[in-house]
Amino acid sequence: MKKQCAQRMTLYAALLGAVLCAVTCPSPRAAQTNPAPVRGEQWSAIGRLPDFWRGTWFTRKFRYDFTRLPPLTKNAAAAASAYLREQTRGRNLDTSVANCTSPGMPAVMDDGSMPIKFLPTPEMIVIYLEGYSQARFVHMDGRRHAQPPNPTFLGESIGHWEGDTLVVDTIGFVPQVRLPVRPGSNPRAPALLPHGPNMRIVERFRLLTDDTLEVKRTLYDDALFTQPVEHVRHFHRDTSREGELQEWVCSDNRDYFDEATGILYYGLHTGPTR
Amino acid sequence: MRSTENSILRIGILAASIHWTLAAGATAAAAQTPTRQQQEWGSISRLPNFWEGTWQGVSDLYLFPDPVTWTPAAAQYVASYKAKPIDDTPFANCMNPGMPFVMNIAAMPIKFLPSPGLITIYIEGFGVSRFIHTDGRKIEPEPNPTYYGTSVGHWEGDTLVVDSRGFVKETLLQIGQLPPAGVSPRPRPVFKEHGPNLRFVERMRMKDFNTLEITTTIYDDTIFAKPYESTRYWHRHTDRLSEPQEWVCSDNRDFYDNDSGVLEHNVKEKAISR
Numbered sequence: 001m002k003k004q005c006a007q008r009m010t011l012y013a014a015l016l017g018a019v020l021c022a023v024t025c026p027s028p029r030a031a032q033t034n035p036a037p038v039r040g041e042q043w044s045a046i047g048r049l050p051d052f053w054r055g056t057w058f059t060r061k062f063r064y065d066f067t068r069l070p071p072l073t074k075n076a077a078a079a080a081s082a083y084l085r086e087q088t089r090g091r092n093l094d095t096s097v098a099n100c101t102s103p104g105m106p107a108v109m110d111d112g113s114m115p116i117k118f119l120p121t122p123e124m125i126v127i128y129l130e131g132y133s134q135a136r137f138v139h140m141d142g143r144r145h146a147q148p149p150n151p152t153f154l155g156e157s158i159g160h161w162e163g164d165t166l167v168v169d170t171i172g173f174v175p176q177v178r179l180p181v182r183p184g185s186n187p188r189a190p191a192l193l194p195h196g197p198n199m200r201i202v203e204r205f206r207l208l209t210d211d212t213l214e215v216k217r218t219l220y221d222d223a224l225f226t227q228p229v230e231h232v233r234h235f236h237r238d239t240s241r242e243g244e245l246q247e248w249v250c251s252d253n254r255d256y257f258d259e260a261t262g263i264l265y266y267g268l269h270t271g272p273t274r
Numbered sequence: 275m276r277s278t279e280n281s282i283l284r285i286g287i288l289a290a291s292i293h294w295t296l297a298a299g300a301t302a303a304a305a306q307t308p309t310r311q312q313q314e315w316g317s318i319s320r321l322p323n324f325w326e327g328t329w330q331g332v333s334d335l336y337l338f339p340d341p342v343t344w345t346p347a348a349a350q351y352v353a354s355y356k357a358k359p360i361d362d363t364p365f366a367n368c369m370n371p372g373m374p375f376v377m378n379i380a381a382m383p384i385k386f387l388p389s390p391g392l393i394t395i396y397i398e399g400f401g402v403s404r405f406i407h408t409d410g411r412k413i414e415p416e417p418n419p420t421y422y423g424t425s426v427g428h429w430e431g432d433t434l435v436v437d438s439r440g441f442v443k444e445t446l447l448q449i450g451q452l453p454p455a456g457v458s459p460r461p462r463p464v465f466k467e468h469g470p471n472l473r474f475v476e477r478m479r480m481k482d483f484n485t486l487e488i489t490t491t492i493y494d495d496t497i498f499a500k501p502y503e504s505t506r507y508w509h510r511h512t513d514r515l516s517e518p519q520e521w522v523c524s525d526n527r528d529f530y531d532n533d534s535g536v537l538e539h540n541v542k543e544k545a546i547s548r
Contacts, residue, residue: 043319047312053389054311102522119387119394121325126387126518128394128403135396135403137518152520245394245405247420249370250523 042122049120050164050207055239056115056130057213063110064180064190070229072181073222076193080182083191087184094192096178100250102132104153104177105170106201106217106231115238117245125159125166133248138168145171153177155201166205173199181224196223211237314390321388322432322480327512328383328398329486335378336463337506338451343499348466352450355464370400372421372445373438374474374490383511385518393427393434401521406436413439421445423474433479441472449497469496484510 046053072080083093096103109116111131119126127136138159149156149172159168178192179199200220208214213235220228308316318325344352370376377384379399387394391409396402406427417424417440425438447468451461473493481487486508493501 041319044308044312044316047309047315051311053315100523119389121387124517126394126396128396133402134520134522135401135518150519153522154520245403246418247402247405247422249402249421 046120046122049161050166051210052118052166052205052207052213053120055237056117056243056245057235058115058238058243059110059112059233059235061110061233062112062188063107064183064187065110065231065233066180066183066187066190067231068229070181070219070224071226073224073226076181076224079193080191083193084182084184087189087191092189094189095176096192101176102134102153104173105155106219107180108132108134108154109215110233114248115243115245116235128245130245130248132250138166145169148172151175162204164206166203168201168203168205170201170203171199179219179221179224193224196221198222208234213237317390318388321429322434323483324386324434324478324480324486325388327510328385328516328518329508330383330511330516331378331380331506331508333378333380333506335380336448336451336461337378337504338448338461338463339504342450342502344449345495345497345499348449348497351466352452352464355452357462357465369444370402370421372441373404373423374492375446375448376400376402376422377488377490377506382521383516383518384508396518398518398521400523406434413437416440419443430477433477436474436476436478438474438476439472441468443467445472447472447492447494447497466497469494471495481507486510 086093096107102108108129108131109127111129114130116130117128119128123139123141125138125140127138128134129136134154136154136157138157140159142160143158145156145158151172151174153174153176155170156172157168157170159166161167173195175194177195177199179195180190181193182191184190198221202218202220204216206214215233215235217231217233218228219225219231371379376397376399379397382398384398385396387396391407393406393408395404395406397404402422404422404425406425408427408429410428411426413424413426419440419442421442421444423438424440425436427434427436429435445468447466448463449466450464452464453462454460455462471494475491475493477489477491479487487505488508489503489505491501491503492498
């Protein structure tokens with residue numbers, strides 16, 4: 001009986017499908033001139049993923065997190081001490097945002113005053129960072145890292161899902177990216193050191209609640225740290241209009257850092273200051 | 275008797291099949307009723323596929339086909355036009371050109387990122403993103419002025435219509451062109467600061483799967499006696515070399531002083547350290 005019933009249903013479905021298709025299916029000619037959207041099912045699949053997508057996300061913790069001091073290599077510890085000594089003498093060595101550049105990863109993620117937004121596509125998840133107006137492209141197509149990747153401020157990111165957790169592996173950073181290694185007397189001005197060649201970041205993103213996103217970040221850099229450094233940061237969802245993404249343009253590059261001499265110049269806009 | 279049995283049997287089969295059909299349908303409906311999130315993301319697949327890969331501009335940087343009808347004041351401006359230094363180096367200070375010029379950058383791709391209520395266009399040149407609200411909102415009477423304006427969009431059939439208003443005065447607006455002069459065989463662009471009512475309406479549609487056409491109508495009643503219209507084209511690329519990449523202006527060696535009108539090259543060599 002079930003077989004008969006199934007056959008009947010198949011027939012009904014076929015008939016119904018034929019009738020519907022006669023009304024709605026595009027003709028082969030129409031298909032040539034206006035191809036059907038591809039990867040349609042993959043867009044639908046985004047709707048079944050954990051909803052990172054709605055609204056924007058703000059973090060409330062300051063950019064530099066020294067909840068636990070990172071274990072430094074001897075060279076890094078010496079460089080950090082020298083940095084802070086110079087800072088005490090009044091010299092500002094923080095060039096991370098001079099020249100209208102980005103501070104790069106991971107600091108660029110953690111600017112609490114401006115939101116981030118996840119924009120998924122079937123092949124990549126784009127993370128737009130309002131601060132510095134940058135976009136991270138997290139490739140979700142199963143590729144491996146390039147050997148070596150083209151160095152960038154945000155690195156080359158490859159992601160995959162482990163259950164409800166988005167795991168993102170990022171390598172390949174430009175030399176300008178500095179990592180905070182020791183807090184200074186001013187907590188907002190830590191010792192920032194150039195990263196080593198093997199810098200790598202692994203982030204694990206998951207929703208703790210509908211409005212709370214947790215990011216567990218493991219930072220690898222064997223030139224600076226004797227063991228990987230872990231941070232946990234929470235982002236809060238904002239679906240109000242005030243929380244929507246806005247434009248960010250660095251239109252006032254009054255500071256200039258000369259990489260050749262290592263000198264940071266101030267006040268080019270209003271005339272140099274002494 | 276046999277016919278009665280057959281009838282009863284048939285009725286039984288029919289009843290059972292109706293019951294099974296209804297039950298199966300109800301179960302399937304319960305299991306497959308898409309959530310709002312699934313519906314919203316699934317609906318993207320039914321839109322024209324602007325999304326796959328990236329789009330590479332193929333039209334001229336300074337495209338400005340005649341005829342154009344200026345206001346008397348703008349016509350006078352063009353007749354006596356002398357390029358200011360910033361016109362020759364519009365990208366000094368690591369500045370963004372703003373709308374509409376940012377869409378003219380052909381060496382680097384753009385990518386459309388759809389999401390419920392918002393279409394983001396990532397523009398690799400200058401590493402900026404435009405946010406086009408498609409949730410039915412209207413542009414507020416006095417939008418916060420930005421380089422890329424406040425944009426709302428809606429679909430008219432297969433055409434995405436984007437209305438943008440609210441621009442900072444620094445946007446790079448070409449209002450015409452002059453005959454070639456000097457060594458370059460190319461027409462010389464004429465730039466002018468826009469008026470308070472600058473507005474763009476862009477009509478974006480795929481001519482075929484690999485060709486995007488954007489017709490932009492420029493409204494500025496201080497410059498154009500009649501709204502000016504130009505059409506540009508983009509080609510789709512889906513290979514890895516054409517994927518969106520990071521863009522950071524990390525070498526702002528030129529500085530333009532808005533107050534004095536002086537463009538300084540290689541400011542780092544002239545600056546004085548404090």
